[in-house]
Amino acid sequence: MDVLPLDHQSEAPLYRQLYDQIVEQIQSGHLAKGERLPATRELAGHLGLNRTTVSAAYELLEGRGLISSHVGRGTFVTGSPETAGSGLNWSAQLEREGAPLRNSFPSAGKGLISFAVSRPADAMFPLDEFRAAGAAVMGRADLAEILQLGSPSGYEPLRRRLLEDARRQGLASSGDELIVTNGCQQALDLISRVLLRAGDRVVIEDPAYTGLKNLLTGSGAELIGIPAGPEGMDISHLRRVLVRERPRFLVVTPNFQNPTGTTLPLASRQALLECARAVNVPVIENDPYCELRYHGQALPALKQLDQHNGTVLLRSFSKVSFPGLRVGWALGPKPVMERLRQAKEASDLHTDQLSQAILLEFAESGRLEAHRARILQAGAERLAATIAACRDYLPDGTRWVEPQGGMNLWVRLPDPFDTVELLARAQRQGVTFLPGRYFEVARRNPGALRLSFADLRPDEIRKGLEILGQVAASESQKAIAGGPVPAMV
Amino acid sequence: MDVLPLDHQSEAPLYRQLYDQIVEQIQSGHLAKGERLPATRELAGHLGLNRTTVSAAYELLEGRGLISSHVGRGTFVTGSPETAGSGLNWSAQLEREGAPLRNSFPSAGKGLISFAVSRPADAMFPLDEFRAAGAAVMGRADLAEILQLGSPSGYEPLRRRLLEDARRQGLASSGDELIVTNGCQQALDLISRVLLRAGDRVVIEDPAYTGLKNLLTGSGAELIGIPAGPEGMDISHLRRVLVRERPRFLVVTPNFQNPTGTTLPLASRQALLECARAVNVPVIENDPYCELRYHGQALPALKQLDQHNGTVLLRSFSKVSFPGLRVGWALGPKPVMERLRQAKEASDLHTDQLSQAILLEFAESGRLEAHRARILQAGAERLAATIAACRDYLPDGTRWVEPQGGMNLWVRLPDPFDTVELLARAQRQGVTFLPGRYFEVARRNPGALRLSFADLRPDEIRKGLEILGQVAASESQKAIAGGPVPAMV
Numbered sequence: 003m004d005v006l007p008l009d010h011q012s013e014a015p016l017y018r019q020l021y022d023q024i025v026e027q028i029q030s031g032h033l034a035k036g037e038r039l040p041a042t043r044e045l046a047g048h049l050g051l052n053r054t055t056v057s058a059a060y061e062l063l064e065g066r067g068l069i070s071s072h073v074g075r076g077t078f079v080t081g082s083p084e085t086a087g088s089g090l091n092w093s094a095q096l097e098r099e100g101a102p103l104r105n106s107f108p109s110a111g112k113g114l115i116s117f118a119v120s121r122p123a124d125a126m127f128p129l130d131e132f133r134a135a136g137a138a139v140m141g142r143a144d145l146a147e148i149l150q151l152g153s154p155s156g157y158e159p160l161r162r163r164l165l166e167d168a169r170r171q172g173l174a175s176s177g178d179e180l181i182v183t184n185g186c187q188q189a190l191d192l193i194s195r196v197l198l199r200a201g202d203r204v205v206i207e208d209p210a211y212t213g214l215k216n217l218l219t220g221s222g223a224e225l226i227g228i229p230a231g232p233e234g235m236d237i238s239h240l241r242r243v244l245v246r247e248r249p250r251f252l253v254v255t256p257n258f259q260n261p262t263g264t265t266l267p268l269a270s271r272q273a274l275l276e277c278a279r280a281v282n283v284p285v286i287e288n289d290p291y292c293e294l295r296y297h298g299q300a301l302p303a304l305k306q307l308d309q310h311n312g313t314v315l316l317r318s319f320s321k322v323s324f325p326g327l328r329v330g331w332a333l334g335p336k337p338v339m340e341r342l343r344q345a346k347e348a349s350d351l352h353t354d355q356l357s358q359a360i361l362l363e364f365a366e367s368g369r370l371e372a373h374r375a376r377i378l379q380a381g382a383e384r385l386a387a388t389i390a391a392c393r394d395y396l397p398d399g400t401r402w403v404e405p406q407g408g409m410n411l412w413v414r415l416p417d418p419f420d421t422v423e424l425l426a427r428a429q430r431q432g433v434t435f436l437p438g439r440y441f442e443v444a445r446r447n448p449g450a451l452r453l454s455f456a457d458l459r460p461d462e463i464r465k466g467l468e469i470l471g472q473v474a475a476s477e478s479q480k481a482i483a484g485g486p487v488p489a490m491v
Numbered sequence: 492m493d494v495l496p497l498d499h500q501s502e503a504p505l506y507r508q509l510y511d512q513i514v515e516q517i518q519s520g521h522l523a524k525g526e527r528l529p530a531t532r533e534l535a536g537h538l539g540l541n542r543t544t545v546s547a548a549y550e551l552l553e554g555r556g557l558i559s560s561h562v563g564r565g566t567f568v569t570g571s572p573e574t575a576g577s578g579l580n581w582s583a584q585l586e587r588e589g590a591p592l593r594n595s596f597p598s599a600g601k602g603l604i605s606f607a608v609s610r611p612a613d614a615m616f617p618l619d620e621f622r623a624a625g626a627a628v629m630g631r632a633d634l635a636e637i638l639q640l641g642s643p644s645g646y647e648p649l650r651r652r653l654l655e656d657a658r659r660q661g662l663a664s665s666g667d668e669l670i671v672t673n674g675c676q677q678a679l680d681l682i683s684r685v686l687l688r689a690g691d692r693v694v695i696e697d698p699a700y701t702g703l704k705n706l707l708t709g710s711g712a713e714l715i716g717i718p719a720g721p722e723g724m725d726i727s728h729l730r731r732v733l734v735r736e737r738p739r740f741l742v743v744t745p746n747f748q749n750p751t752g753t754t755l756p757l758a759s760r761q762a763l764l765e766c767a768r769a770v771n772v773p774v775i776e777n778d779p780y781c782e783l784r785y786h787g788q789a790l791p792a793l794k795q796l797d798q799h800n801g802t803v804l805l806r807s808f809s810k811v812s813f814p815g816l817r818v819g820w821a822l823g824p825k826p827v828m829e830r831l832r833q834a835k836e837a838s839d840l841h842t843d844q845l846s847q848a849i850l851l852e853f854a855e856s857g858r859l860e861a862h863r864a865r866i867l868q869a870g871a872e873r874l875a876a877t878i879a880a881c882r883d884y885l886p887d888g889t890r891w892v893e894p895q896g897g898m899n900l901w902v903r904l905p906d907p908f909d910t911v912e913l914l915a916r917a918q919r920q921g922v923t924f925l926p927g928r929y930f931e932v933a934r935r936n937p938g939a940l941r942l943s944f945a946d947l948r949p950d951e952i953r954k955g956l957e958i959l960g961q962v963a964a965s966e967s968q969k970a971i972a973g974g975p976v977p978a979m980v
Contacts, residue, residue, distance in 0.1 A: 015542070016543070017543060051541075052505070052541040052544060054504065054506060054541065054543050054544050055543055065688055065690065065691060067771075089799045089800035089801070090768070090771060090773060090799060090800050090824075092800075092824050095686060095773060119640065125635070127635045127638055127639075129634055129635060132629075132634070132638065136625065136629050137629070140621075141622075145616075145618055146614070146616045146618060149616055149621065149816065150610065150611075150815050151809075152815050184673070184839035184840075187839050191837065191839065195709075196585065197585070200689075216833075216836075216837050217838075220837050282579060284579060284581075310578045311578035312579035320640075324639070325639060325640040326637055326638040326640060326843070327638065328840065328843045335578075337582055337585060344709075345709070347702070348676075348709050349680050350839075351674060351676050351814075351817065353817070354673070354817045354842075356815065356843075356846055357843050
């Protein structure tokens with residue numbers, strides 16, 4: 003690539019002059035599609051420029067879809083807009099976006115026993131109770147208002163009820179506000195939109211829920227994982243990271259974290275708040291599972307413990323009722339809620355009002371509480387069945403931490419198991435799950451897997467784990483047979 | 492501010508060294524909260540650095556909430572995280588975000604005749620028909636599947652039906668895919684997430700729908716408005732802009748554009764596609780109003796005319812049925828649809844399934860078409876009433892272009908009317924509307940206002956415009972009375 007000397011006296015910034023020259027060379031065909039550009043350091047040295055200047059020009063070129071960078075391979079001319087073929091080259095339009103937002107999940111074919119999805123059992127949905135709540139809403143005189151354009155903050159009767167509940171429970175103070183979102187996922191998304199810029203650091207648990215990782219990395223965040231052990235986040239590790247890295251915010255799932263199932267003890271909750279406060283880092287309390295406690299005593303939410311206004315609490319109807327209706331909420335200090343409301347309006351105007359009205363009716367009529375009592379009992383049985391079956395069927399040396407609620411058991415097979423390889427064999431035998439790799443932030447954990455048990459009957463759980471145990475046993479046989487032959491002693 | 496010489500030999504980039512020094516000064520209190528930092532050009536000159544280096548350091552500081560820039564005023568220390576008061580300073584966390592995402596709309600109090608919202612009339616909602624569709628879905632054997640976690644692409648029976656319809660209408664080719672979104676607004680949002688980076692240029696009509704402007708500027712885009720006259724976008728203007736600015740994409744509302752009500756003629760549609768194709772710019776066809784044509788013949792969609800795979804079509808149930816149910820869709824080439832699906836999943840997992848199922852039932856049972864016939868008749872009457880009342884009551888010299896459908900009439904009062912001032916007086920007299928200023932991209936148009944007529948009965952329309960005419964008449968009286976006294980001739 004030939005670059006003419008840049009004009010240091012010009013009003014046009016140097017990076018822009020460089021950009022213009024390269025654009026011209028691409029458009030004239032002097033730089034052909036597929037050609038490699040010099041590395042920024044090399045070109046900077048060659049032209050006597052600051053490397054930042056070259057990077058800025060390259061970024062602009064990439065932004066216009068003219069070049070494309072690949073880590074470890076270099077930067078290449080993607081082609082000139084003028085010289086493209088007959089159809090729009092969408093790949094070039096999309097390419098610069100980087101890695102896809104998510105991994106592809108294992109398919110859950112019919113007949114499979116699937117431990118792969120952290121969702122409630124639809125076989126237990128109280129359909130007649132749901133129909134009754136639906137009919138009540140459909141029969142109401144204000145149905146037309148429900149069907150009309152609504153407020154970005156949520157359907158007002160639901161919003162008010164949730165806020166009153168939160169006040170009664172000591173979760174909301176007078177300076178707080180609440181908005182309805184399409185589940186916790188959208189609340190996390192809106193928070194990212196309001197607080198994050200590309201390159202910001204965000205602290206989360208390691209391992210973490212895939213949807214959270216994908217959302218944050220898709221927003222350009224750099225993830226910092228805090229090891230989550232049997233008692234949740236390691237708080238002294240967290241403290242060091244917060245002081246050193248000054249992240250934009252911290253996301254924590256204090257109850258029955260996905261995937262580890264662990265709960266943060268009271269002392270850790272207090273310590274977490276204290277160290278977040280010391281460095282002024284907002285705490286995002288992602289709490290979709292809190293209503294699903296099977297054992298032990300409920301702990302106060304971080305939002306409740308936080309005397310310093312630094313926490314936003316996210317909850318949802320999804321895990322405790324019907325995830326096909328997308329209704330959750332965010333509760334926090336008014337300034338941030340006002341910004342979330344604006345982001346919500348830009349994002350999709352407001353959450354579906356029919357589902358908000360039906361869920362409100364379902365809750366106010368006492369049906370939600372009755373349903374919860376049933377799924378708590380079933381959840382406890384299913385968790386117990388999962389643990390018993392792990393004990394009975396999985397290889398010696400397998401470990402897990404018994405959760406007190408939620409939908410997930412985090413299992414670690416002994417070395418040298420690799421659960422990605424195990425999954426391929428297990429699926430052929432009719433069982434699926436998610437390997438630990440899906441949840442990794444930084445720490446590798448090849449022997450880990452997540453068993454989501456809430457959507458399976460105890461007999462399916464036993465059958466599934468029996469198969470998994472057999473597959474694992476044949477794996478380790480093979481490992482022994484295929485490995486180096488030991489000396490006979 | 493004192494800055495020690497930077498180390499040009501260090502592995503640490505210069506901007507990072509500068510950043511570190513300033514952080515230290517803020518944390519040590521050497522730079523106090525509220526203190527003004529030197530301009531980037533000034534500091535660059537002083538330190539013998541490239542201005543880009545200083546800008547990068549400042550951006551990082553702003554990203555950490557340590558400083559804040561205000562156009563025309565300068566850059567100030569916002570404060571050190573350590574020295575904050577007892578509660579988290581959310582304003583500092585949020586401040587860097589820049590301008591709020593939206594303007595605040597005039598309030599629509601009870602009793603007001605409101606021309607302010609482009610929405611269907613809830614008084615015309617066919618509630619019994621809706622109840623019947625709801626009851627049919629509630630009675631179905633697969634209700635539990637509808638209530639269970641769904642697909643990011645949409646409720647499959649609805650998705651398939653929409654795609655089949657699009658194929659039959661010649662809108663979809665074999666390389667196309669369709670995903671369900673929470674209305675057109677979310678489709679626009681997902682497209683922005685997939686295609687946009689901060690600083691990218693996006694071409695839209697001027698004036699444009701506020702929700703589109705807010706979404707794009709909130710995503711960091713630089714908006715370029717193409718004047719929209721009586722026949723929509725000025726295509727020769729568009730051609731020049733596309734060649735000169737190379738925007739990331741172009742958003743066009745070809746039918747009954749909001750706010751101008753205009754429709755893009757066939758020749759302009761073809762010319763638009765041709766010039767977008769010549770520079771490889773994707774076309775986003777935002778088409779929520781297409782089913783609301785009261786007069787004239789329907790024109791082919793851009794998506795249908797585009798032989799080169801460069802268009803994504805957005806449509807919605809909102810304007811033609813119940814906006815409280817948030818269901819729309821996007822149709823386009825598979826690569827971009829796959830990315831939209833990923834962004835959709837990161838954003839909120841999927842669209843509410845109960846509403847998708849009910850709207851499908853509402854459409855398949857023929858109820859949607861019957862409802863549409865009724866609202867087409869009412870819409871034609873309401874549009875005619877609006878135009879007649881403008882003629883009867885608004886000041887001489889008022890102009891408008893008669894739309895062939897949709898929900899909005901764009902009215903221009905003669906100079907020197909300012910519709911922002913007019914609005915304040917009109918609201919006191921019981922009438923509200925949105926002034927042209929809300930829709931401005933670059934071109935000022937102080938005499939313009941949008942009259943959204945679909946949600947008002949003809950008698951309300953006449954009454955409202957009679958009041959507006961009176962307010963305008965008294966305004967111009969005042970303008971004469973308060974202005975310089977003319978010579979008596």
